[in-house]
Amino acid sequence: MTPSLFSNLKSLFEKKSRREAIEGYLLIAAGTSVILFFSIFVMLYAFYLSFFSWDFLTPMKFVGVENYVKVFEEIWDGICGGSPFRTQFFIGIKNVLFYTAIVVPTQTILAIILAVFANQKIKGISFYKVSYFLPSVTCSVIIALIFVWLFQKEGLINYFLSSMIPGFAPNWMRDVHYALWAIMLVAIWGTSGNLMISFLAALQALPQEVYEAASIDGAGRFKKFFYITLPLLKPMIGYSVVVGTIGCLQMFDLAYAMPGPGFSTTTVVQNIYNTCFAESKVGLACAKSFFLFAVIFAITYAMRRKFRYETT
Amino acid sequence: MVTKMESILAILLIIAIIISGSGLYYIADLDSRMARLEEAIGAVPAPTEFYLRFSGWGAGATEIELYETMLHNFMEENPKYYVKYEPMPTMYHENLLSMFGAYVAPDVFYVDSMWVPTFLEKGALYPVEELTTPEFIDMYYDFLLEIFKDAEGKLYGLPKDWSMLFLLYNKKLFADAGLTEPPDTWAKLLEYSEKIADTTGKPGLSIYTGGFERYLPVALSEGAPKPIFNSAADAAWFERTDVKDTLKWYVELYTKGKTEREAARLTPYVVSPADIGKGWLGDAFGSESVAMVISGNWIIPFLADEFPDFEFGTDWDIAPVPKGSWGRANMAFTVCLGINRYTKYPSAAWHLVEYLMGVEGQKKLVVEMGHTLPSIEELATSPDLWPQHRKTLDYLTTPGYDVVMAWFMGPKSGELGGKFSTAIELAMLGEVTVDDALTEMYNAVVDAFAE
Numbered sequence: 001m002t003p004s005l006f007s008n009l010k011s012l013f014e015k016k017s018r019r020e021a022i023e024g025y026l027l028i029a030a031g032t033s034v035i036l037f038f039s040i041f042v043m044l045y046a047f048y049l050s051f052f053s054w055d056f057l058t059p060m061k062f063v064g065v066e067n068y069v070k071v072f073e074e075i076w077d078g079i080c081g082g083s084p085f086r087t088q089f090f091i092g093i094k095n096v097l098f099y100t101a102i103v104v105p106t107q108t109i110l111a112i113i114l115a116v117f118a119n120q121k122i123k124g125i126s127f128y129k130v131s132y133f134l135p136s137v138t139c140s141v142i143i144a145l146i147f148v149w150l151f152q153k154e155g156l157i158n159y160f161l162s163s164m165i166p167g168f169a170p171n172w173m174r175d176v177h178y179a180l181w182a183i184m185l186v187a188i189w190g191t192s193g194n195l196m197i198s199f200l201a202a203l204q205a206l207p208q209e210v211y212e213a214a215s216i217d218g219a220g221r222f223k224k225f226f227y228i229t230l231p232l233l234k235p236m237i238g239y240s241v242v243v244g245t246i247g248c249l250q251m252f253d254l255a256y257a258m259p260g261p262g263f264s265t266t267t268v269v270q271n272i273y274n275t276c277f278a279e280s281k282v283g284l285a286c287a288k289s290f291f292l293f294a295v296i297f298a299i300t301y302a303m304r305r306k307f308r309y310e311t312t
Numbered sequence: 313m314v315t316k317m318e319s320i321l322a323i324l325l326i327i328a329i330i331i332s333g334s335g336l337y338y339i340a341d342l343d344s345r346m347a348r349l350e351e352a353i354g355a356v357p358a359p360t361e362f363y364l365r366f367s368g369w370g371a372g373a374t375e376i377e378l379y380e381t382m383l384h385n386f387m388e389e390n391p392k393y394y395v396k397y398e399p400m401p402t403m404y405h406e407n408l409l410s411m412f413g414a415y416v417a418p419d420v421f422y423v424d425s426m427w428v429p430t431f432l433e434k435g436a437l438y439p440v441e442e443l444t445t446p447e448f449i450d451m452y453y454d455f456l457l458e459i460f461k462d463a464e465g466k467l468y469g470l471p472k473d474w475s476m477l478f479l480l481y482n483k484k485l486f487a488d489a490g491l492t493e494p495p496d497t498w499a500k501l502l503e504y505s506e507k508i509a510d511t512t513g514k515p516g517l518s519i520y521t522g523g524f525e526r527y528l529p530v531a532l533s534e535g536a537p538k539p540i541f542n543s544a545a546d547a548a549w550f551e552r553t554d555v556k557d558t559l560k561w562y563v564e565l566y567t568k569g570k571t572e573r574e575a576a577r578l579t580p581y582v583v584s585p586a587d588i589g590k591g592w593l594g595d596a597f598g599s600e601s602v603a604m605v606i607s608g609n610w611i612i613p614f615l616a617d618e619f620p621d622f623e624f625g626t627d628w629d630i631a632p633v634p635k636g637s638w639g640r641a642n643m644a645f646t647v648c649l650g651i652n653r654y655t656k657y658p659s660a661a662w663h664l665v666e667y668l669m670g671v672e673g674q675k676k677l678v679v680e681m682g683h684t685l686p687s688i689e690e691l692a693t694s695p696d697l698w699p700q701h702r703k704t705l706d707y708l709t710t711p712g713y714d715v716v717m718a719w720f721m722g723p724k725s726g727e728l729g730g731k732f733s734t735a736i737e738l739a740m741l742g743e744v745t746v747d748d749a750l751t752e753m754y755n756a757v758v759d760a761f762a763e
Binding site: 018021022025029032033036054055056057058083085086149152153154155171173174175176261262263277278279280282 | 327435
């Protein structure tokens with residue numbers, strides 16, 4: 001095996017085209033090895049850790065699938081209505097699923113609307129594009145800190161809200177019923193601009209002939225939008241829903257910077273973080289991570305299948 | 313024949329194996345890696361013999377600067393030392409734990425009293441008794457040292473400073489409400505808060521929603537024993553009548569003083585700092601948004617820095633924590649300076665601790681800065697001690713506290729403290745009843761010892 005491989009390598013180097021290929025692979029080797037070590041290896045090592053009990057300081061102890069059993073017990077306990085103090089992982093899943101169900105459709109619809117507006121040929125359109133996109137290039141923690149201020153009882157948001165709906169001035173960040181909604185609003189505001197740019201690119205790549213044909217047939221603006229634009233945008237919608245769902249299920253930064261009272265804004269990743277660093281249960285935290293990975297994988301896979309069937 | 317694609321894949325595979333292998337080796341071969349690391353670290357500053365890393369959370373720029381000056385002086389006096397100061401402002405204990413996991417923990421570091429059991433249990437701290445004389449240890453307050461001892465009474469750290477609670481009241485708002493004296497009992501505290509809200513339109517009292525340690529003085533002053541949890545059986549503390557009654561009273565401060573008053577469209581007489589858009593009690597009190605808060609010595613340098621026009625003595629004053637039917641109770645908060653069990657130079661690390669926390673060090677870092685209270689008994693009489701701090705210390709003798717509980721609840725302190733506070737918070741926000749909160753706290757203790 002070795003000599004044949006060696007002679008092959010030699011002949012590989014002798015041919016110019018092969019040499020180019022090798023050079024190419026060597027050039028990407030740096031990046032690839034970083035990914036191999038910091039993503040692939042770290043992931044595999046976390047999987048390995050999920051079968052151990054470890055608290056950073058004392059030696060690791062092999063416990064088999066015990067950590068996974070604990071994860072399922074906690075979820076089962078949560079389904080049976082157990083104490084919120086014992087079922088924070090379950091609460092995290094519940095919060096994050098609700099959060100995803102609201103944020104993903106809203107931000108996608110909003111992004112399409114914004115993109116359609118930004119696609120108009122009106123004066124000063126760049127200004128609007130830039131303003132929609134600005135939140136995406138701002139650090140989410142800083143955004144969260146500003147919004148914590150805006151969401152105060154006597155803050156700007158309540159000032160406008162109470163003028164529109166008299167008497168409606170919730171104490172957003174201090175009320176268990178509103179805290180998660182406040183985070184959702186920030187998330188939608190922050191990501192729609194980013195998605196808008198993707199949708200704008202997709203809109204500008206749409207074939208113009210179809211629209212021209214529709215105009216000849218006498219289709220109006222709304223008909224064109226619902227019967228041409230939306231169907232043609234389907235692959236892009238599928239992409240943004242999948243990417244948005246993955247992002248939402250892993251939400252951490254906003255919940256960390258805008259904490260609500262009690263468990264109202266606990267997310268799965270936050271609970272994993274607390275399990276790992278506040279309770280020093282590294283193995284259990286890794287098991288929870290892989291459970292989350294399985295959930296995300298399943299949802300993404302189901303979505304991909306759905307969108308593939310619909311687009312073909 | 314091996315195809316081109318296969319050859320390329322083979323090369324990639326070899327690269328991957330080498331990288332992953334070195335990674336695995338890196339993880340697996342901890343001992344020799346540590347030795348190499350220490351060798352490398354020790355070799356960095358060539359002329360020095362002892363390379364030490366020192367970490368704390370660094371409360372503000374002034375404190376960080378002061379530490380840097382102190383360490384600079386230390387290195388000038390001790391040319392063989394090189395000390396690197398690494399303050400970690402956020403998630404301090406979490407960061408420290410993961411540094412231990414990666415074998416890169418600093419040699420000398422802060423540990424909060426609530427976290428000491430976690431570090432002790434895992435054997436992360438060096439027994440300081442082996443490094444010093446009993447005379448040196450005797451300089452410190454006994455009740456503070458107790459927290460840093462293990463079950464056998466071996467000492468693992470020394471308190472760098474300490475703080476206790478006291479009542480701060482706004483003299484102007486008191487005068488406006490026609491009050492001349494600060495409240496001396498819990499009942500008066502409630503009465504005055506209401507009166508101030510009704511007459512001045514500003515909330516009388518600010519408390520945190522949650523904050524188990526702020527509730528404890530109420531329970532202790534009504535006769536409850538210190539909550540120390542050493543086994544699941546100790547959860548019975550939450551079944552005591554005095555605990556149930558005082559917790560109900562404490563939760564109702566907020567449910568009646570804030571929620572019900574707002575529902576009746578009246579000025580709330582109790583608010584949390586967040587309710588009035590303030591970060592913490594210091595902000596709420598310093599900005600004169602509320603008339604009273606119960607806080608600790610750390611609030612004093614903050615008020616002096618942030619609200620220089622709000623003067624101690626003329627605008628605001630200090631009073632002892634109100635008393636209950638059994639007596640007067642207070643809490644003591646402290647932080648230890650610990651030495652890493654795995655440090656290469658234990659006695660050099662001790663030398664640094666001695667320098668920072670000895671009489672001279674504390675005088676500069678704690679007393680002159682007006683930071684908190686010195687943990688060395690003889691410094692309590694230092695003429696440099698700020699008058700505000702002096703006043704809080706004097707309350708130890710007159711009127712005197714019947715019990716001062718160091719903020720520490722046994723081996724599961726860190727874990728339990730957070731859960732108790734969440735339970736109280738949920739009760740204050742009306743999400744659970746006081747009885748439910750008590751059950752949750754009871755269960756938290758049982759769970760903590762079940763594993």
